[in-house]
Amino acid sequence: MTTQYDFDAIVVGSGMTGGFAAKELTERGLKVLVLERSRPLEHKQYETEWTTPWDAKFRGVLDRDEIGRDYPIQSRQPFGQFNWFNKHHWVKDSEQPYVQAQPYSWIRSGVLGGRSLLWGRQCYRWSDIDFSANKADGHGSDWPIRYKDIERWYGHVEDYMGISGENLGLAHFPDMHLLPPMELTAAEKVVGTRVRQRWPERYVTIGRTANLTREHNGRGPCQYRNICQRGCSFGGYFSSLSASLPDAQKTGLLTVRTDTLVERVLLDEKTGRASGVQTIDAKTGERRVHTARLVFLNAGTEASVKILLQSAEKRHPNGLGNRGDVLGRYICDHDSGAAFGVLPGLEDRYFYGRRANGLYMPRFRNLKGRDAGVDFDRGYVVQGGSTRMGWTDQASEGDDFGAGYKKRLASLGPWIVFMGGFCESLPRKDNRITLDPAAKDKWGLPQLRFDVRRGDNEEKMVADAMRECKTMLEAAGVQGVRTLRVGSTPGITVHVQGGARMGNDPEQSVLDARNRVHGVPNLYVTDGAAMASAGTVNPSLTFMALTARAVDHAVAQLKAGAV
């Protein structure tokens, strides 16, 4: 019997991986439906992109009533990611509640393109230290793949996205296909040189960022405005809206439905394979079924896990692929602690333009098992940057006013340099997300319940990162150094991974080595949910490479008639 399908493939989510899956699938000739729960947004129709400071509501001073009511969680992001000019791109916490059995910051986009519009854009490859970490130290379960399995897909993704940066030729920090690097500032050059003099194995390099230093695939280059999260009509950085969805659209094979939640993945009664999804219209509440030969879940780590849990049915009574009570467990991310201070001197040096990037230091801890004197497993990278204090910083200091005050604020203040460790949290069984048994959302679906905590290893690693950052800054001549823990609330660094980890054993993992749900061979999950550990570096590039690899596999299966 031939079954008629509405589409060849359904992709759930339009963010980093969903948009990219759609592009890869359509370019291979598949008819694709992208489902996005949030509202539509058109590339180049970014409402605040050109808003001047003097036209901003309240001149950019946030409305406390609005923030307290609608964005109490989204606004807690630590590095200024939430601001007057992008608040309309985040979800309203008041509209999309969840249950915090333990404090958890679920940071989400509220627009088509998802967090690809709002991400930090830092891109790094994992190395085999990351892929073999679980096996080596016994935390979590062994990854079913190694660097060689994904290496060509990293290159494939990099060639498409366009990433600027500098290769260092380090085995634990693999070289990439890169566009020319951005420049370090005068202060960063000084700090980098002084740190290297004392610690030859600690490299200060410019961040590898998906901001284009020259035109690439018809996009960009970056205009050095550093207002990425308003949306960039130059396509100066990679997003689904600027790149993958328009390229998918060009094939004529893409359909996008916004304001459409996916309630569950539907399985074929006879074969047990995915046959499509059931959706809810976010505006009307109307339920619908869309069918396809392939389904890709790319809803974002937490939301993809939620859909798998909500899809429980008789062959998968505890959620899809959840034979061994692993689904929703082993949630991990990056904790963070930082140090900052003032670098005296260099008063005659400044920079021109606003660089949407910073400095980066590859991991130096525990590269070959535990280093002597280190009391934690795994390690961290350091990200940082520098600027000269501007009028807002200088206004917060002192109690002067008048002509001298006016002149002081307009002048360039001292150099500030900061460094922060991004610390891999361990995959632990007890760190889990579940469907809350009582709380429902406005569509009657269960709310997600978060029970994720930091552990001893994270505490020790963050303490070490803060101490080392402080030590390095002081060695470089930075004064008045203070440290600050910024990642103690799980989720806040928006590097959340796990919940449907990959593995070879269906009892010990949710996905196989190709990102397919065990027992449902045409259902792929290729966002952060698939990760069996959090790795050291910023994660998005690895999600993208896994997506490209999974699409390649899925299309081959489809063409071979296997699904």
Added chain:
Amino acid sequence: MDRRTLMQRIALAAGAAFWMGESLAVRMAHAAAERPDAGPGAPLGDGLMGTLSALCETVIPKTDTPGAIEAGVPAFVAEMYRLWMTDAERTAFGDGLRALDADAQRRFGARFAQATAAQQAEVFGALREGVKGYSPRGFGLDARIADPAAPFFHKARDLITVGYFTSKVGIEAELAYVAVPGRFQGDVDVKTWNRQMQL
């Protein structure tokens, strides 16, 4: 003040450039929760607009560049008073302006707006003594502006400062509005470029 203390104070202010998150959000949530009657209040009375204008010019005077009045700052602060402040902040702000008038009257026999620039500076500067014990939770200007308990001296100085340095007049005179920088140079001599770029 010794250099070490100075550096620590500057570094504390530097936190704002680096970190603007949790304490600000928490503060905002608290501020909202403490004010169930959110909404616009009455505009600043006509009698106080003159005082506010004079205060704006006291904080950011006309020099070889335009001052706060020319940059339209009084209207901005009046708007913040009406639409943004909490009721308690409005009361404190109105009281603060009236106190400036009373003190000018007491010291110089004139309302604040009619006093000389030097007299105005003396009257406003006298408020410093009363705010020495205050420090906002969290870092920087944003946190202090968001603090409903910030004293009048800071609330006025901070809002006037924001009003000036976000105005077209103020930015063009003192900073730079460059909509599309188009390039990044990480290490330039301040003789070739020394302006804080605003967007």
